[in-house]
Amino acid sequence: MRIKEHPILEFKRTRLVPFTFNGKTLYGYEGEPIIAALHDNGIRVLRASLKLNRPRGLFCAIGHCASCFMVVNGKPNTRVCIEPLREGDIVETQHGKGEFK
Amino acid sequence: MIEKTELLVIGGGPAGLTAALHAGRYGTKTVIVDDAIRPGGQLIKQTHKFFGSRMEYAGTRGFQIAKLLLKELEKLNNVKIYDQTTATGYYEDGVLTCLKGERYFKIKPERVIVATGAFEKTIPFVGNDLPGVYGAGAVQTIMNLYGVVPAKRVLMVGAGNIGLIISYQLLQTGVEVAAIVEGMDKIGGYQVHASKVRRMGIPILTKHTIVEAVGEREVEGAIISKIDENWHPIPGTEKKLDVDTICLAVGLSPTIDILRQAGAKIAYIPELGGDVAIRDEFMETTAKGIYVAGDAAGVEEASSAIIEGAIAGISAAKSLGKSIPDFEKQIAKLREELNNLRAGPFGEKIKLGLKKLKELNQQSK
Numbered sequence: 033m034r035i036k037e038h039p040i041l042e043f044k045r046t047r048l049v050p051f052t053f054n055g056k057t058l059y060g061y062e063g064e065p066i067i068a069a070l071h072d073n074g075i076r077v078l079r080a081s082l083k084l085n086r087p088r089g090l091f092c093a094i095g096h097c098a099s100c101f102m103v104v105n106g107k108p109n110t111r112v113c114i115e116p117l118r119e120g121d122i123v124e125t126q127h128g129k130g131e132f133k
Numbered sequence: 134m135i136e137k138t139e140l141l142v143i144g145g146g147p148a149g150l151t152a153a154l155h156a157g158r159y160g161t162k163t164v165i166v167d168d169a170i171r172p173g174g175q176l177i178k179q180t181h182k183f184f185g186s187r188m189e190y191a192g193t194r195g196f197q198i199a200k201l202l203l204k205e206l207e208k209l210n211n212v213k214i215y216d217q218t219t220a221t222g223y224y225e226d227g228v229l230t231c232l233k234g235e236r237y238f239k240i241k242p243e244r245v246i247v248a249t250g251a252f253e254k255t256i257p258f259v260g261n262d263l264p265g266v267y268g269a270g271a272v273q274t275i276m277n278l279y280g281v282v283p284a285k286r287v288l289m290v291g292a293g294n295i296g297l298i299i300s301y302q303l304l305q306t307g308v309e310v311a312a313i314v315e316g317m318d319k320i321g322g323y324q325v326h327a328s329k330v331r332r333m334g335i336p337i338l339t340k341h342t343i344v345e346a347v348g349e350r351e352v353e354g355a356i357i358s359k360i361d362e363n364w365h366p367i368p369g370t371e372k373k374l375d376v377d378t379i380c381l382a383v384g385l386s387p388t389i390d391i392l393r394q395a396g397a398k399i400a401y402i403p404e405l406g407g408d409v410a411i412r413d414e415f416m417e418t419t420a421k422g423i424y425v426a427g428d429a430a431g432v433e434e435a436s437s438a439i440i441e442g443a444i445a446g447i448s449a450a451k452s453l454g455k456s457i458p459d460f461e462k463q464i465a466k467l468r469e470e471l472n473n474l475r476a477g478p479f480g481e482k483i484k485l486g487l488k489k490l491k492e493l494n495q496q497s498k
Contacts, residue, residue: 093272
């Protein structure tokens with residue numbers, strides 16, 4: 033969900049751009065981290081863990097913990113918490129270590 | 134090609150930016166690398182007003198402090214910021230490798246200031262890896278920087294300042310906070326923050342912890358329990374809370390990977406958040422020419438990170454041969470400021486940790 037009104041902060045929204053998540057077209061603001069756009073669309077499960085295939089989501093949001101690795105434009109292990117969203121990005125759930133496409 | 138610079142500052146948060154500013158003022162050729170989408174570290178998501186004195190921008194909100202620091206840095210032609218850039222390694226010939234998008238490059242600085250901050254700790258409980266279990270700071274980041282809240286109803290674990298402040302900020306955006314649980318028998322954070330959330334009707338349950346995150350694919354609830362004096366859950370006191378998000382505010386650990394690689398001596402000092410680099414009062418580690426500042430030097434507050442950054446910055450500049458006529462006076466003033474910040478009962482833990490650190494530093498000589 034997007035915050036519409038905030039007592040202190042003003043959110044300067046950029047341009048709304050399309051991207052895909054597992055083939056489905058969604059929208060987010062250009063330049064915000066991919067995770068912000070995914071969370072706005074209610075998506076919290078980002079990848080499946082290496083050994084036990086357990087669902088994983090965002091944890092640290094500062095690029096340190098590896099919990100948010102996804103395949104972005106064919107590149108696995110992309111930290112979507114600090115990767116800016118670009119128009120037409122292809123974002124996919126990562127399974128295990130992922131594979132370069 | 135290897136880029137050469139006098140000073141490399143790793144991390145563009147309160148400590149790193151202040152360090153660059155203080156070194157840069159004396160003409161030090163400086164590069165700052167920062168891995169976030171935009172620099173400013175954790176300041177840029179902090180909406181609360183700072184305490185302390187004018188030196189640490191008291192009365193100003195965190196995100197405004199970041200703006201002020203970046204504006205000051207813009208005036209210095211000898212300081213460059215590489216944003217969205219991760220420092221990936223330190224090599225024995227003193228070369229650091231960096232990654233910006235697809236571009237991999239090397240920097241060889243004469244001095245390094247490591248201001249890499251800290252990262253959130255976690256605690257063991259069933260389901261603690263489920264999506265919907267966040268470091269509290271992560272929720273604060275996407276909420277305050279990007280205006281997105283991933284939650285409707287939250288359980289906050291930890292009643293230190295971070296837990297209290299973020300609970301209040303969640304409430305400001307219309308998210309419900311079911312409860313704040315705290316393992317200790319008292320609230321760890323400042324009274325002023327605790328009172329704010331209490332006035333909003335949020336229960337702060339001391340001597341309580343989380344025992345399970347409920348849910349298959351995502352968090353759908355949380356089970357909390359009372360704990361005994363040995364921190365063991367007391368059977369029969371469990372309670373299920375209807376929440377979709379669990380925020381962990383259970384402390385931070387310094388980020389010291391680069392310092393380890395540089396061969397700095399490391400010691401475990403729990404009062405400072407865990408493993409920290411041994412360093413002297415100029416913030417120089419046992420690895421010559423490598424300085425540390427801010428949470429990476431010991432988890433504290435942004436206010437003290439600013440002062441430590443200043444000390445590291447002018448000390449590095451001085452060691453590079455820059456002329457700083459009132460060096461001793463500046464350092465003395467900065468140290469006094471740090472002492473003031475650590476004066477209250479909340480500073481006791483930090484002071485104990487620093488005492489241990491000082492002893493270790495003397496032994497290492």
